Amino acid sequence: MARILILEDEKAINDLVALNLGMIGHTAVQTFTGREALKAAAETPFDLLILDVMLPDTNGFAVYEKLRDIPAIFLTALGETADKVKGFERGADDYIVKPFEMTELLLRVEAVLRRTHRSESRYRIDGLEVDFEAKTVLKDGIPVDLTLQEYALLEVLIKNRNIALSRQRLMREAWDVSFLGESRTIDVHIQRLRKKLGLDDRIKTIYRLGYRFEETP
Amino acid sequence: MARILILEDEKAINDLVALNLGMIGHTAVQTFTGREALKAAAETPFDLLILDVMLPDTNGFAVYEKLRDIPAIFLTALGETADKVKGFERGADDYIVKPFEMTELLLRVEAVLRRTHRSESRYRIDGLEVDFEAKTVLKDGIPVDLTLQEYALLEVLIKNRNIALSRQRLMREAWDVSFLGESRTIDVHIQRLRKKLGLDDRIKTIYRLGYRFEETP
DNA sequence: GGACGTTTTACAACTCGGTTACAACTCTGT
DNA sequence: ACAGAGTTGTAACCGAGTTGTAAAACGTCC
Numbered sequence: 001m002a003r004i005l006i007l008e009d010e011k012a013i014n015d016l017v018a019l020n021l022g023m024i025g026h027t028a029v030q031t032f033t034g035r036e037a038l039k040a041a042a043e044t045p046f047d048l049l050i051l052d053v054m055l056p057d058t059n060g061f062a063v064y065e066k067l068r069d070i071p072a073i074f075l076t077a078l079g080e081t082a083d084k085v086k087g088f089e090r091g092a093d094d095y096i097v098k099p100f101e102m103t104e105l106l107l108r109v110e111a112v113l114r115r116t117h118r119s120e121s122r123y124r125i126d127g128l129e130v131d132f133e134a135k136t137v138l139k140d141g142i143p144v145d146l147t148l149q150e151y152a153l154l155e156v157l158i159k160n161r162n163i164a165l166s167r168q169r170l171m172r173e174a175w176d177v178s179f180l181g182e183s184r185t186i187d188v189h190i191q192r193l194r195k196k197l198g199l200d201d202r203i204k205t206i207y208r209l210g211y212r213f214e215e216t217p
Numbered sequence: 218m219a220r221i222l223i224l225e226d227e228k229a230i231n232d233l234v235a236l237n238l239g240m241i242g243h244t245a246v247q248t249f250t251g252r253e254a255l256k257a258a259a260e261t262p263f264d265l266l267i268l269d270v271m272l273p274d275t276n277g278f279a280v281y282e283k284l285r286d287i288p289a290i291f292l293t294a295l296g297e298t299a300d301k302v303k304g305f306e307r308g309a310d311d312y313i314v315k316p317f318e319m320t321e322l323l324l325r326v327e328a329v330l331r332r333t334h335r336s337e338s339r340y341r342i343d344g345l346e347v348d349f350e351a352k353t354v355l356k357d358g359i360p361v362d363l364t365l366q367e368y369a370l371l372e373v374l375i376k377n378r379n380i381a382l383s384r385q386r387l388m389r390e391a392w393d394v395s396f397l398g399e400s401r402t403i404d405v406h407i408q409r410l411r412k413k414l415g416l417d418d419r420i421k422t423i424y425r426l427g428y429r430f431e432e433t434p
Numbered sequence: 435g436g437a438c439g440t441t442t443t444a445c446a447a448c449t450c451g452g453t454t455a456c457a458a459c460t461c462t463g464t
Numbered sequence: 465a466c467a468g469a470g471t472t473g474t475a476a477c478c479g480a481g482t483t484g485t486a487a488a489a490c491g492t493c494c
Contacts, residue, residue: 407483
């Protein structure tokens with residue numbers, strides 16, 4: 001089952017949540033301060049975060065920001081704004097108002113875990129890490145310099161991964177040019193991506209058609 | 218935490234935003250007209266503005282124009298989004314469409330504050346030490362004389378470190394000029410910063426785009 | 435007018451994206 | 465299986481456009 005990080009300063013609640021998650025087969029790691037939570041998250045990967053919004057040393061959102069690629073459920077005691085935040089649905093995140101029924105929390109945990117594929121602002125595979133917001137690329141944690149054009153091509157490939165893309169279409173999407181004469185431009189850029197990022201296996205050539213970024217080579 | 222200015226004529230929304238910001242530890246100052254907002258901003262510095270776009274006496278953009286280098290999140294009603302916000306050359310800012318979930322706003326607040334590092338009063342790396350309050354710069358403990366313009370540029374670079382900044386945006390944030398013709402001004406100032414502070418490795422050129430201050434070269 | 439800060443100018447150095455040329459490979463028809 | 469046509473891989477090269485840099489020109493404040 002899933003590895004779940006709990007960040008909640010009230011020990012009674014923290015224990016209760018951990019106990020219940022454990023009963024339905026998840027592994028829960030309990031933390032009580034933002035610092036602890038970040039440390040735990042740095043050490044081992046988690047599938048889900050359960051974060052208290054208000055904490056003595058920080059707030060749950062700040063912690064979430066630093067671990068942004070992990071889905072989260074927020075716990076809050078903001079009674080006054082309960083109605084406002086009740087229907088909250090955002091990507092793989094959720095929001096629950098204290099005091100809450102444990103059953104409700106467990107249901108939401110299951111729901112979030114089921115929704116593994118969310119609109120991503122990052123993509124990771126093997127040692128490759130692409131941040132679509134910052135437009136940066138890391139290879140084994142080390143920043144790789146891509147030129148604007150190289151990055152544009154990579155982004156199109158990844159966002160259409162597992163789909164064969166014709167040269168025509170690559171030209172249109174990554175170069176913003178609708179026509180394609182006799183030109184080796186794309187081939188050369190594919191070559192550069194493969195070399196810079198070690199993507200020989202992932203970027204597959206489709207003979208007489210174009211290329212495809214593959215997740216399962 | 219941060220000092221945040223709210224400009225929103227609907228009292229219910231204004232109160233709600235202020236309440237929620239307060240709950241996660243920020244200081245919110247509530248204003249209801251453009252005039253009030255400008256007055257408040259003139260009296261004390263803010264780290265972030267939350268501005269309603271449509272107001273009885275003015276609009277949020279006009280206020281933002283006058284307080285240029287403070288990051289802002291705009292609140293807009295559904296129909297007025299696209300056209301108005303689109304052509305707007307956005308700095309370290311964001312916009313959100315009403316009606317919005319409070320959590321979403323809070324997340325964006327955290328994101329902006331995190332991106333812009335506004336609440337810090339000094340920055341250190343290698344032998345470089347910048348005091349944003351005193352506006353002084355030490356290199357290996359020795360004071361370095363920067364001119365006003367040089368310092369302004371350095372501050373913008375550092376406060377937006379690890380983000381690629383276009384020349385356009387550097388012009389706007391460090392020179393307070395929104396247009397940029399054919400000019401080598403920025404390049405020359407970058408050159409001086411690099412020379413005076415030995416920042417050849419940290420201030421990176423992004424070809425065809427601008428510059429970026431890097432923490433991990 | 436002189437000192438200082440800023441911008442422009444001029445040219446050298448460099449970068450990137452594209453082309454080329456040829457080698458290596460893939461597919462098709464026999 | 466084989467040959468030949470067509471397609472892709474790849475290193476090397478080139479030119480337009482971009483950036484680095486020193487020096488000159490311009491402003492502005494004492």
